[in-house]
Amino acid sequence: MGPVAGDSARGRWILAAAVLGSGMAFLDGTVVNVALRVLGTDLDASVTELQWVVNAYLLALASLILLGGSLGDRFGRRRLFLLGVAGFAVTSVACGLAREPEVLVVARLLQGVSGALLTPSSLALLQSSLRREDRAAAIGRWSGLTSLAVVVGPLLGGWLVEVASWRWIFFLNVPLAAAVLLIGWRHLPESSDPDAVRGFDGWGALLSAAALAGVTWALTETGAAAPGWLLAVAAVGVVAGTAFVLRIRRTADPLVPPSLFADRVFSIANTMTLLVYGALGAMTFFLTLQLQVGAGWSPLQAGLATLPMTVLMILLSGRSGTLAARIGPRWQLSVGPLLCALGTLLLVGVGPGTGYLTGVLPGVLVFGLGLTALVAPLTASVLAAAPDRYAGVASGINNAVARSGGLLAVAALPSLVGLTGADYQDAATFTPGYRAAQLVCVVLLVLGGLVSFVGLRRTGGLLAGPAGSGAG
Structure with a gap:
């Protein structure tokens, strides 16, 4: 069919x-x-x-x-x-x-x-x-x-x-x-890679899982586990990641075909995904806590505060994808992260006495517009840059990068900005850490926009062309 x-x-x-x-x-x-x-x-x-x-x-x-x-x-x-x-x-x-x-x-x-x-x-x-x-x-x-x-x-x-x-x-x-x-x-309908061989890269699967799990666990447990264990598990993750890269370059049938990363659009889009989704995960994590710890809101009120982001995504994501198909992804993937950075900057001042309409809603709306602009063309760019036979692995790579970015950022930022477990209960201590973390997120988002603007300068109307052709 x-x-x-x-x-x-x-x-x-x-x-x-x-x-x-x-x-x-x-x-x-x-x-x-x-x-x-x-x-x-x-x-x-x-x-x-x-x-x-x-x-x-x-x-x-x-x-x-x-x-x-x-x-x-x-x-x-x-x-x-x-x-x-x-x-x-x-x-x-x-x-x-x-x-x-x-x-x-x-x-x-x-x-x-x-x-x-x-x-x-x-x-x-x-x-x-x-x-x-x-x-x-x-x-x-x-x-x-x-x-x-x-x-x-x-x-x-x-x-x-x-x-x-x-x-x-x-x-x-x-x-x-x-x-x-x-x-x-x-x-x-059923679909698969018609050229897939019967063999399977089991070692590649184990090494990729060990790399992601090891590094993420070590960062998540920072401050809770013994330093020796943290270093050992992190080292296992790094060694596994290095071995995984070497394996996919040498094995005849790798879990991740290296040719995917030879495509500039695929590599740039995934680099941008790591930066933007790392910032997204950390920004929402710290904002939700700050609204409760610093501003004194209830958990339900804090959860509802970001509702406009979701509403914008629901209403406009389809149009965003259609626009990217017509004009190419470069401008949306460049301007979208910058809008998210501006929205995050507007939320840096959240603290005691912050009102929703003046202190939270403007930042949430600007961030939501940026997110809506970038999400659909980002996903479509990753899939369009890969041959159709690799649709599943291309989606898997991008999903793994997105989730790893959020996990790593949330795990690493608290200690990076000087926050410990007890600080989450004290507004005077948590607020400076929250503001420092949000500024780090601003930097990550700006870098994501710059990566797209420079790296996708020759893509033109990629999504409007024959998606899935890839670079090979």
């Missing part, structure tokens, strides 16, 4: 499955946070155990998402997507039934593995199933609609904890997964 029109009935079903599946994974990245206090009391968990309830999921997702994309290319994107969705449902039930914190941490780890299978395959299905001229707009709609998870997660989680139990934040995934499986079984 040939490519499907984006506005056809089947095209809309493909988009719906991709949005619901990946949205479910994104939802679980945010919904758990609001339930941690009740969950910890119920399971008699320590603070460290609560940290791992969150981190186990994110570490598995970031470490294995590259592997998930490669497996989809080789064995079928529809097959891996549906397997990931089914696994996500089963592990969600295990999370909801957990009676010990250790059991919940293991279940969350397995939930992250399932998320690593379904997330890159959802984007790869859009890229491989839809007509080339419809892909950028579809990816824009995917970006906007999956952004709903950012705002729905905290609100839905808080409501379920109040009216039922924290366990229902996990049980909720079961009907969502059932709907995705039904749509996928009836409407999703």
Whole structure:
């Protein structure tokens, strides 16, 4: 079967499955946070155990998402997507039934593995199933609609904890997964890399996972684990990363084809992703805390403060993708990060007595406009720069870079700006650290804009051309 029109009935079903599946994974990245206090009391968990309830999921997702994309290319994107969705449902039930914190941490780890299978395959299905001229707009709609998870997660989680139990934040995934499986079984076409060989780079998969997990764990545990352990695990991550680079250059059938990085657009877009998503993760993390610690807002009020960002993404991401397809990605990927930097700069002054309309909303709106401008063309650029046969691994690389950027920034910045665990309870101590961290985010965003402006100067109308041709 040939490519499907984006506005056809089947095209809309493909988009719906991709949005619901990946949205479910994104939802679980945010919904758990609001339930941690009740969950910890119920399971008699320590603070460290609560940290791992969150981190186990994110570490598995970031470490294995590259592997998930490669497996989809080789064995079928529809097959891996549906397997990931089914696994996500089963592990969600295990999370909801957990009676010990250790059991919940293991279940969350397995939930992250399932998320690593379904997330890159959802984007790869859009890229491989839809007509080339419809892909950028579809990816824009995917970006906007999956952004709903950012705002729905905290609100839905808080409501379920109040009216039922924290366990229902996990049980909720079961009907969502059932709907995705039904749509996928009836409407999703299968696709894969027709030139894939039967062999599989198992060592490459292990080395990439060890590299991401080692470095991320070491940064996350800074200040909690013994220095010797931190250095040892970080060294393992660095050595594994070096070995991974050497392996993909020498093996006949690598997990990540080096030719992808020979394409300038692919390399530039992923460099920009690391900078921008690192800043995004840290900015929202510190802002949410500062609104509670420094400004004295409730957790729900702090969560609602960034709602305009999500609304802008939902309303305008599709148009942003269409515009990039017409004019090329360079200007949106250059101006978007600069708008985000300006928005972050406007939020530096948040502190005691800050009002929402004058102290928070302007920065949130400017940041949201910048994010809307850049997300859809960034994702579309990465996928368009890679040959269609590598759609899954290209999506996996970009997802891994984005999540690793956020994880690394959030893990590293507190100690970098002089904050320790006790400082999160004291406004006088936390506020200077918050402002320093936001200024670091401004620098990262400006660098992201400059990287795009310089690196994409000759791309022209890349997204409007024959996407997927790649550089080879």
